[in-house]
Amino acid sequence: MAxxxxxxxxxxxKGIIAExxxxxxxxxxxxxxxxxxxxxAAIGMGLLFTFVLICSSVLVSLLRKIISEEIRTPAxxxxxxxxxxxxxxxxxxFLPELYSTLGVFISLIVVNCIVLGRAEAYxxxxxxxxxxxxxxxxGVGYTLAIIxxxxxxxxxxxxxFTIGAVFPIVKEPLTLQIIPEDYAISMFQMPAGAFIxxxxxxxxxxxxxxxxxxxxxxxxxxEKIRKAEEAKKAAAAAQAKATVEGGNK
Amino acid sequence: MNPLNAFIAFILAIVSSMLIDNVxxxxxxxxxxxxxVSKKVKSSLxxxxxxxxxxxxxxxxxxxxxxxxxxxxxxxxxxxxxxxxIASLVQLVGLFIKKFSPSLYKSLGIYLPLxxxxxxxxxxxxxxxxxxxxFLMSLANAIGTSVGFLIIIVVFSCIRARLETANTxxxxxxxxxxxxxxxxxxxxLMGLQGLFSxxxx
Amino acid sequence: xxxxxxxxxxxxxxVALLAVFIVSFILYVRQPVPKGCENIKINDxxxxxxxxxxxxxxxxxxx
Numbered sequence: 206m207a208x209x210x211x212x213x214x215x216x217x218x219k220g221i222i223a224e225x226x227x228x229x230x231x232x233x234x235x236x237x238x239x240x241x242x243x244x245x246a247a248i249g250m251g252l253l254f255t256f257v258l259i260c261s262s263v264l265v266s267l268l269r270k271i272i273s274e275e276i277r278t279p280a281x282x283x284x285x286x287x288x289x290x291x292x293x294x295x296x297x298x299f300l301p302e303l304y305s306t307l308g309v310f311i312s313l314i315v316v317n318c319i320v321l322g323r324a325e326a327y328x329x330x331x332x333x334x335x336x337x338x339x340x341x342x343x344g345v346g347y348t349l350a351i352i353x354x355x356x357x358x359x360x361x362x363x364x365x366f367t368i369g370a371v372f373p374i375v376k377e378p379l380t381l382q383i384i385p386e387d388y389a390i391s392m393f394q395m396p397a398g399a400f401i402x403x404x405x406x407x408x409x410x411x412x413x414x415x416x417x418x419x420x421x422x423x424x425x426x427x428e429k430i431r432k433a434e435e436a437k438k439a440a441a442a443a444q445a446k447a448t449v450e451g452g453n454k
Numbered sequence: 455m456n457p458l459n460a461f462i463a464f465i466l467a468i469v470s471s472m473l474i475d476n477v478x479x480x481x482x483x484x485x486x487x488x489x490x491v492s493k494k495v496k497s498s499l500x501x502x503x504x505x506x507x508x509x510x511x512x513x514x515x516x517x518x519x520x521x522x523x524x525x526x527x528x529x530x531x532x533x534x535x536x537x538x539x540i541a542s543l544v545q546l547v548g549l550f551i552k553k554f555s556p557s558l559y560k561s562l563g564i565y566l567p568l569x570x571x572x573x574x575x576x577x578x579x580x581x582x583x584x585x586x587x588x589f590l591m592s593l594a595n596a597i598g599t600s601v602g603f604l605i606i607i608v609v610f611s612c613i614r615a616r617l618e619t620a621n622t623x624x625x626x627x628x629x630x631x632x633x634x635x636x637x638x639x640x641x642x643l644m645g646l647q648g649l650f651s652x653x654x655x
Numbered sequence: 656x657x658x659x660x661x662x663x664x665x666x667x668x669x670v671a672l673l674a675v676f677i678v679s680f681i682l683y684v685r686q687p688v689p690k691g692c693e694n695i696k697i698n699d700x701x702x703x704x705x706x707x708x709x710x711x712x713x714x715x716x717x718x
Contacts, residue, residue, distance in 0.1 A: 231629065234489065235573045239482035279680050282541055282570075283673065286534040294530055312533045312580045316571045318486055396480045397640040403624075404633030412625035526664040538672040544681040549686055556689035 213338055220342025227350035228410055232318040236310045237351050238399040242362075245371040247355035249303040250310065251348025253292045255341070257314050258323060260288045262340035265328040281324045282315070289315045303371045319343060357402050360384070362393035460500050464594050466650050471598030474649060478606045479640040483599075484574035486608055489632060498611040501565045502604030508547065508569050509578055509603075510562070512540050513596035516579045516590050536579050544570045574603055597645075 226232045233254075240250040259331040261284050265272075272280045292313050296304045304311065314320065323343055359366055364384035371374035392398045477483045487501060516536055523529050550567040551559045569575060578599045582592035613635055623630045 231489065231574065232486070234485040235482050235577075238485060275681060275684065276677055279541065279673075279677050282537055283534070286566040290533055293533065295567050309577055309581045309584055311576055313573045315484075315533055315537050316576050318571055318572050321571060336459075384490060393643065395640075396482065397644065399482070400633045400637035400640060404630045407633065408623075408625045408630035411627070411630060415624055487687045494714040522668060526668055528662050528665040528668070531665075531669065535669070535672055538676045542672075542676040545676070545683040549679065552683070552689060559689055615711045 213335075216335060216338045217342040217345075220339065220344070221346040224342050224343075225346045225350055226272065226319045227347055228407065230319075232322060233347060234403070235313060236317065236345075236355060238396070238403060240307055240310055240397060241351050241355035241358050241402075242394055243306075243359050243370065244355045244366055246303070246306045248348070249296075249300065249371055250307055251344070251351055253296060253307075253311060254314055254317070254319075255344025255348055257285065257288045257292055258320050258344045258347075259340040261285045261320055261338060262323055262336045263323045263330040264288075264334055266331060266333045266336035269329050277325070277329065278321075281321060281329075285320050285324070286315050300372065302373070308373055315453070319347065321331045354399070354402055356408065357406075358393045358398055361390050362395075362398060363391075364389035375420065458646070460590070461473055462596045464590055466653065467591055467594035468598035468601075470650055471595050472602035472605070473643060474646045476602045476606060476643055478603060479636065479643050480571055481577070482578065484572050484575035484603055487572055488610060488636075489629065493604055495608060495611050495615070496605045497565070499651060501568075502607050504565055505549070505569055505572060505574065506597075506600040508540065509575050509600035510593075510596050511543055511547075512536070512575055512579050513582055513592050515539050515543070516583070517592055519584045524565075532583060533576075540575050540579070541570045545593075574599065606639075 220226070224230060227234070230274075235439050236250055236254070241247045264284050265281060268280070268284075276334070289312060292314070293304075296307075296311060323340060326338050331339070360383065364386050365380055365382035368379045368381065370378040393402065471477075475481060478485060478488045484505075487505075516539055519535055519539060520529070520532060523532060523535060544566060551566070578596055587595060594637055610632075614632055617635065618630055620631075626634070
């Protein structure tokens with residue numbers, strides 16, 4: 206298959222920046238708000254989510270010629286639900302703290318719009334490798350997005366980061382206090398804080414986008430003015446030349 | 455438990471899952487339709503009513519279904535079973551509406567496919583069985599949650615219609631200011647926390 | 656009940672659920688849209704921020 210160079214890289218990166226599922230498409234907001242109380246929970250959620258997304262995308266892409274058009278959606282739902290069950294059992298067995306922290310939101314990956322959306326919009330039309338890269342990009346993009354939210358929520362809400370409460374990497378949970386506890390704003394740990402953090406991140410992104418557009422518009426305007434001036438100059442020069450030539454005659 | 459106390463517990467469970475522990479603003483189910491559905495009161499009302507119906511029906515069906523799964527020793531397959539029940543329920547409701555009530559289809563039809571992917575439905579059913587609630591309590595949870603969802607999206611659609619004309623900073627236009635508004639609503643509902651903590655049955 | 660009995664029960668439950676879903680799905684798709692609802696239009700302003708790809712009014716990615 207002929208394809209332009211760097212297609213895979215572009216395919217991967219679009220999920221992280223240009224088409225970030227959380228910040229650009231505003232999909233999968235429920236877990237993004239609910240599981241970002243702590244950085245670790247967000248990382249765990251992101252990993253589980255990415256796993257489900259990749260597996261279901263690859264399987265849908267493999268089966269895209271077998272599944273008939275009519276029962277596509279039911280088939281996708283069953284595929285996704287199967288992988289979610291696997292993830293649920295895995296986390297229940299090996300990461301029980303993560304399982305109890307995320308709770309019902311592991312099951313809710315089934316109805317996450319991103320997974321079904323990617324299956325329908327991309328994996329059902331493209332090859333296995335492309336679907337894999339697309340799902341990987343989307344999963345990493347989503348994970349980074351919820352990590353960003355959890356970073357602000359945990360930092361502002363508790364004043365530091367707790368390591369080892371969810372993942373059993375250290376024996377005792379370790380707390381890294383950055384802001385003194387008295388100055389922490391506990392609202393950011395509460396539901397209201399999640400909405401505020403998400404809203405402000407979206408506003409900052411919109412601000413950057415507006416700025417870029419304004420810059421581009423200003424550049425375009427400057428370019429236009431420059432061109433118009435050049436054209437005027439050229440016209441004036443031509444006219445002067447014509448008068449000079451006319452005078453010479 | 456005598457019948458009166460059971461009834462009071464039922465009502466308290468409905469109110470608490472409707473307002474104190476509101477689906478959208480404190481449990482974070484169904485944010486997508488909450489943010490996306492519309493700025494029109496009428497269409498959000500339609501969406502909300504359809505969600506109420508599906509949630510109540512789904513939790514009525516899923517309670518005996520979980521017992522059946524336990525009998526077959528496949529409790530771990532609950533998520534798969536629930537999503538199948540919810541999706542078929544949504545399709546059957548859609549079929550019914552398509553066949554018998556064109557006028558209802560006109561106002562509801564476009565929202566029907568969105569209910570399957572509404573986390574509120576699966577979230578309620580799943581948390582009912584995860585918490586091991588009794589049949590009555592899961593019914594109360596379902597009614598309270600879905601009516602809470604209905605109230606919130608209707609109220610929010612009114613607020614968003616008003617926000618359209620408000621003079622917000624350019625960067626906050628649209629979704630960001632809606633999220634900040636939701637945060638303020640969540641703060642307001644947080645004031646109800648602990649309302650029933652003194653009641654003992 | 657024996658192991659096989661449990662297995663049969665489990666598989667039959669899941670297959671029954673799946674069958675109900677697929678049948679209802681196909682019935683829904685094949686049921687013709689009622690008269691007068693063939694092309695319901697949504698006001699563009701009311702549809703701006705929704706990203707449900709399964710919605711038939713979804714306008715595609717981007718702006």
